[in-house]
Amino acid sequence: MNELMSTDSDLLTRAAGVRLLILDVDGVLTDGRLFFDDDGKESKAFHVRDGYGIKLVQELAIEVAIVTARYSPAVAHRAHDLGVKRIHQGCLDKSLAYTELKIALDLDDAEVAYMGDDLIDLPILTRVGLATAPADAHPEVGCRVHWQSVQRGGRGAVRELCELILQAQGHWPAVISRAVGALS
Incomplete structure (x- = not known):
């Protein structure tokens, strides 16, 4: 997307080393809009394809974590549905959450991918081995990442990233073969 982004070879090398995928929520797993009912109860919309992508990478022993500045019961519920156990809300x-995750999983920066969309995500994006953002990320974020999705936040951006990681790690043919085999 711009000259600061990685070359395809560099991008695939970075994605091949990922052992932990960390995701922001608002603007990444959702489209960034907040919905409140008359009682102040919040709801969020998550894309099913993003969830399936998360399940696919988890099946291949890639840990998935959520790190978000806001707290929402809807996020805890969705994370539980997807089997995501490492959830840091209200950060x-x-x-700090990033450092705790790296220590707990004994990982180096190079083994971590992160998808964020706004300025609050820059401190992590500038450290991880694979910094990513959805298509509609803030321009200051978009120009500092290794890769930016074609899809917008909450509209399949996470799925795109999961597929990139699966392809770089050589798992994509097996995913497709399994899907086609399920149709037979």
């Missing part, structure tokens, strides 16, 4: 300093 005004996302770097």
